[in-house]
Amino acid sequence: MGPAFSLPPLREPVRVIGARTFDFSRQIAVMAIINRTPDSFFDEGATFALDRAVEAAVRAAGDGADWVDIGGVPFAPGPELSARDELERVIPVIEGLVAESDVVVSVDTFRPEVAEAAIAAGAGVINDTTGIHDPRLADVVASSDATLVITHSRAAPRQKYPRPQYDDIAAEIASFLQSRVDFAVSRGIPENRIIVDPGHDLNKNTVQTLELTRRLGEITALGLPTLAAVSNKDFIGESLGREKPERLPGSLAAATVSVMLGARIVRMHNVRESVDAMRMVEAIMGWREPVYAIHNL
Numbered sequence: 001m002g003p004a005f006s007l008p009p010l011r012e013p014v015r016v017i018g019a020r021t022f023d024f025s026r027q028i029a030v031m032a033i034i035n036r037t038p039d040s041f042f043d044e045g046a047t048f049a050l051d052r053a054v055e056a057a058v059r060a061a062g063d064g065a066d067w068v069d070i071g072g073v074p075f076a077p078g079p080e081l082s083a084r085d086e087l088e089r090v091i092p093v094i095e096g097l098v099a100e101s102d103v104v105v106s107v108d109t110f111r112p113e114v115a116e117a118a119i120a121a122g123a124g125v126i127n128d129t130t131g132i133h134d135p136r137l138a139d140v141v142a143s144s145d146a147t148l149v150i151t152h153s154r155a156a157p158r159q160k161y162p163r164p165q166y167d168d169i170a171a172e173i174a175s176f177l178q179s180r181v182d183f184a185v186s187r188g189i190p191e192n193r194i195i196v197d198p199g200h201d202l203n204k205n206t207v208q209t210l211e212l213t214r215r216l217g218e219i220t221a222l223g224l225p226t227l228a229a230v231s232n233k234d235f236i237g238e239s240l241g242r243e244k245p246e247r248l249p250g251s252l253a254a255a256t257v258s259v260m261l262g263a264r265i266v267r268m269h270n271v272r273e274s275v276d277a278m279r280m281v282e283a284i285m286g287w288r289e290p291v292y293a294i295h296n297l
Contacts, residue, residue, distance in 0.1 A: 005273040010025060019102040019104070028065050029104075030066050030282075032057070032069065032271045036070065036093055050093065053070075064271065064275035064279075065148045065275065066104060067105060070106070070107050070123075072087075072090040075153075083111050086109065086111065087113075090114065094123055098121070106125030109128045110130040110133050112134055112137040112139070119141075125148070125149060126141055126147075127151070130153055131176065132183060133156065135183075138184050148184060149196070149198075149204065149227055150177060153227075170211070170218040173212065181194055191224070195224060195226070196222060196224050206235040209235040210235060210239065213228075213230070214257075214261075216258055226263045227263065228255060228265070228282070229266075230266065231267060231270070232269055236250035251268065251274075255277065
């Protein structure tokens with residue numbers, strides 16, 4: 001007997017991403033986060049130094065991450081960082097990681113020139129948190145074998161968007177994502193190289209993000225693999241009254257709920273704990289066998 005709930009169907013669940021193949025009909029990918037920035041949201045510059053960034057990326061792969069996401073510019077509003085500086089931050093980390101592991105490498109960028117260089121350096125995914133703000137980024141991805149993550153957000157890159165309002169948050173985000181998917185396809189990116197992300201907390205307040213999360217099935221119903229980037233975010237801190245170092249249990253709960261509603265990739269800071277949580281979900285769902293089974297045998 002299968003699970004007592006139904007998951008939204010994926011039109012093309014088997015995906016080749018970078019050097020790995022995923023079957024999202026029975027698999028959850030854990031995406032680790034490496035921020036090579038001095039002002040990152042969670043780690044506040046802990047992996048800004050190049051050697052620490054590469055070390056953290058390799059360690060994440062060793063801890064079981066399927067995917068490592070490297071960012072050189074935070075999403076949060078802030079001063080302009082040149083493309084050259086962004087390249088200097090992310091390309092050496094990509095090169096250092098691909099030399100050590102076959103883990104999927106993605107780069108969190110909205111710039112086409114950074115995307116192009118990242119793909120050339122070995123990145124298999126471009127993670128654009130601006131919903132293809134620059135159409136040329138779609139052209140770069142289309143001319144490669146890379147996968148594109150299309151994220152819902154409203155503000156221009158690194159600009160403030162105060163007091164966001166939604167009349168029907170899940171429906172509006174689903175409509176936005178579908179329109180951007182259609183645009184990406186029109187620029188030559190096949191649908192089987194597109195992933196969607198509803199953008200938890202991005203230009204959304206806590207109440208809005210909570211509603212989005214419980215209605216995530218309306219996003220996953222688009223039929224494309226959905227990424228849930230929930231780790232340690234403010235909607236968790238505000239819901240629980242926890243500061244950033246104390247948000248792991250809430251993050252694991254949010255990731256698990258998202259997966260049960262159809263998400264297939266979770267973007268997480270705490271890799272080992274997140275991998276265990278997602279592998280446990282897979283085991284409960286009957287998608288993977290226990291590592292060993294001796295209890296009561």
